[in-house]
Amino acid sequence: MNVQSSEEQMAALKEENRKLREELDRRNRERIEYLQNVSHQLVAPLNAIKWHIENITSARVGVERAQKVLRSVYSQATIAVHLAKNFALMSNLEADHALNALLEPLEPVNLCRLLINLSDDFQPQGWDREVQIGVEARPLESAPDVLVIKSLVSQVFSNLIENAVKYASKASAIVIDGSHMPTREAVSVNVRNYGIPLKPQDMERIFERGYRTQEAKNMYPAGTGFGLYIAKKIVQLHEGTITVSFDDRRRIVFTVTLPIRALEGKTKERGPKDDSPHRR
Numbered sequence: 001m002n003v004q005s006s007e008e009q010m011a012a013l014k015e016e017n018r019k020l021r022e023e024l025d026r027r028n029r030e031r032i033e034y035l036q037n038v039s040h041q042l043v044a045p046l047n048a049i050k051w052h053i054e055n056i057t058s059a060r061v062g063v064e065r066a067q068k069v070l071r072s073v074y075s076q077a078t079i080a081v082h083l084a085k086n087f088a089l090m091s092n093l094e095a096d097h098a099l100n101a102l103l104e105p106l107e108p109v110n111l112c113r114l115l116i117n118l119s120d121d122f123q124p125q126g127w128d129r130e131v132q133i134g135v136e137a138r139p140l141e142s143a144p145d146v147l148v149i150k151s152l153v154s155q156v157f158s159n160l161i162e163n164a165v166k167y168a169s170k171a172s173a174i175v176i177d178g179s180h181m182p183t184r185e186a187v188s189v190n191v192r193n194y195g196i197p198l199k200p201q202d203m204e205r206i207f208e209r210g211y212r213t214q215e216a217k218n219m220y221p222a223g224t225g226f227g228l229y230i231a232k233k234i235v236q237l238h239e240g241t242i243t244v245s246f247d248d249r250r251r252i253v254f255t256v257t258l259p260i261r262a263l264e265g266k267t268k269e270r271g272p273k274d275d276s277p278h279r280r
């Protein structure tokens with residue numbers, strides 16, 4: 001009886017060991033794929049920058065052409081910075097399963113201004129496909145500032161705007177609007193675009209880590225499927241919500257609702273004196 005039960009225990013342990021090894025192998029493979037993806041995606045804009053610089057230094061170029069090339073350099077650099085930030089957030093999420101380690105001071109943010117600045121950053125990426133980004137200032141401009149971790153909230157909207165440009169139909173307009181929701185003490189922002197199809201079963205899954213639709217894979221094989229996952233984590237950290245739907249003009253709409261002061265008292269707050277000298 002005893003011999004049998006110890007043999008059974010041994011067999012169970014062996015089985016557990018085998019499963020753990022399999023899991024470890026799977027995770028290692030995932031990590032390697034992830035790192036390959038990171039480097040592949042970062043190399044693309046850096047190569048484009050190199051190519052533009054070669055272009056501008058080797059040929060006799062007029063001022064107008066040079067300005068155009070420099071705008072493309074700026075746009076590709078924006079993509080590289082954006083990707084690097086997402087990858088940093090991603091490694092943090094993988095390590096802690098939380099963004100808490102990143103907690104920075106809260107500061108009041110005017111979402112309308114932030115969105116206008118981000119749209120300017122991403123607009124050059126839309127030029128080739130005649131995609132225009134527009135921010136409808138009213139009524140968003142009169143919404144109160146939200147007290148948030150600015151670098152993280154910027155990343156949420158960068159991810160949404162980047163997607164909108166990337167997946168928009170050719171020669172279409174992206175519209176960003178929003179409003180104050182006094183009853184919920186929150187500010188709500190919508191990013192709307194006409195774009196690649198999104199089926200109901202995709203809409204249920206696009207915030208999952210790594211999920212990409214087949215159409216997105218065909219269009220941009222190098223994507224990661226991390227953008228919306230990161231965005232959702234950050235929004236949840238701010239006790240807000242993020243949803244996807246279609247509006248009455250059949251545009252895809254991502255809606256982010258951020259409470260005005262949800263984190264007040266729960267983390268450090270940045271006073272007006274040490275306000276960042278940067279543009280946003």
Ligand SMILES: Nc1ncnc2c1ncn2[C@@H]1O[C@H](COP(=O)(O)OP(=O)(O)O)[C@@H](O)[C@H]1O
Binds near residue numbers: 206223
């Ligand atoms: N604005 C959009 N229009 C159409 N599809 C979108 C849009 N934003 C996201 N998606 C879909 O959601 C998926 C997940 O997006 P995301 O997490 O940012 O990853 P990635 O952009 O790397 O594919 C995309 O692959 C795409 O299928």
Ligand SMILES: [Mg+2]
Binds near residue numbers: 159162163226227228
């Ligand atoms: Mg994306």
